[in-house]
Amino acid sequence: MSGPTVLVVGPxxxxxxAAIEVRDQGAEAVLVTTQSLGAGLSDDLPGIDVLSEHELLRLDGGPGDFRAVLIGSGAVTEIHCAAVVMAPEPLHPRPYGTAAVMTLHQACCEGIPDFVQKLAIYLGPEADRSSFKRAVALALKACALPAHQRVWLFSKEMQAYGADELVYADAQAAGVTFVRINGPATLVIDPLSISAQDCPSEVPISIFPDLLIMDGVTDNEGPSRSGPALLNGGTVGHVSMGPVATMREGVFMCSSNEGSVLEGESLTKARAAAARAVTLALNPPTRSAAVVDRDKCSACLTCVRNCPFLAAQPGDEGKAVIHSNLCQACGVCVGGCPSRALSLPEEGTMGPQASAKEGGE
Incomplete structure (x- = not known):
């Protein structure tokens, strides 16, 4: 079979x-799962490339040109695909005695359980500025609830700008304790705890929270098990969707996490998501990317700090370069550029390769 590749992620x-539907509609299906497929399911699916015991570490690019970075059996693999279907299993707070673990995505969507009085939020090495922004907002919200007495946020040093800086200041004023760390923290399951050294004060800190919320955690963070292991490989717990938390164009979600109660409803959603993914893979949109006028660019790197997709990066002479495979043409860089050195071409007039060339990549 020859056709565009659609990546399906789920256990x-x-x-x-979803993978069967992708195959039946004429696309190449690659199924990625963190474990064996389970009871009643075989890893030998005709016409489907099954990668068992693999994790999706990162997803870059856009519709028609995604780059998925996978890890399995100690090796890193890259797969290029045209579209992605995410099919996570239901994921709920997993209790350890009186304590529990959640992901940042889950906590933002579902809220914090009522039993929590001590909350720790841990942003691991893979967390980005978007994760930090959401974590600060969540910590501030937690402080406003009567039951939450203390909140700690462990993360590497990250800068906040504009309105985000005001939220950060409000969180500090509300009593959130920010612990700045240079490396991974030590996580222990029983009893649930997180330990790290605060960089500014060089003081070791150990917290025994009722709830630990994590994001950007990898499997090799010291002797204790980290996020994916704690969460039984649930894809919502460890899949990095890039610099934004929401599903982006070309990525389709289907699971009982969306509220399906009956198995038939979940399978119908799976087939629908697969059909949409194949349709997009067969007819990828022409994407436009922001263009840098190097004569006007002052190398202030405002766009690098503001870009929510990490598409703007420093290039030669410190001037900005727009990576077209990451750019979503949202216009944030154009509106924030003090030198008016950035612009968006008209829709459909410039493809990814041309825009990369104009952007200086």
Whole structure:
């Protein structure tokens, strides 16, 4: 079979059904799962490339030109695909005695359980500025709840700008304790704890929270098990969707996390997501990317700090370069450039390769 590749990520029946639908509609299906497919499911699916015990570490690019970075059996693999279907299993707070673990994405969507009085938020090495922004907002919200007495946020040093800086200041005023770390923290399951050294004060800090919220955590963070292991490989717990938390163009979600109660509803959603992914893969949109006028660019790198997709990066002479495979043409860099050195071409007039060349990549 020859056709565009669609990546399906998930450990269970819904993911398998989505992969089968992708195959049946004429695309190449690659199924990525953090574990064996489970009871009643076989890793030998005709016409489907199954990568068991693999994790999706990062997803870059856009519709028609995604680059998925996977890890499995100690090796890193890259797969280029045209579209992605995410099919996570239901994920709920996992209790350890009186304590529990959640992901940042889950906590933002579902809220913080009522039993929590001590909350720790840990942003691991893979967390980005978008994760930090959401974590600060969540910590501020937690402080406003009567039951939450203390909140700690462990993260590497990250800068906040504009309105985000005001939220950061409000969180400090509300009593959030920010712990700045240079490396991974030590996580222990029983009893649940997180330990790290605060860089500014060089004081070791150990917290025994009722709830630990994590994001950007990898499997090799010291002797203790980290996020994916704690969460039984649930894809919502460890899949990095890039610099934004929401599903972006070309990535389709299907699972009972969306509220399906009956298995039939979940499988119907799986087939629908697969159909949409194949349709997009067969007809990828022509994407435009922001263009840098190097004569006007003052190398202030405001666009680098503001870009929510990490598409703007420093280039030669410190001037900005726009990576077209990451740029979503949102216009944030154009509106924030003090030198008016950035612009967006008219829709459909410039493809990814041309825009990369104009941007100086």
């Amino acid at each position: 269970g029946r819904v993911a398998v059904d």
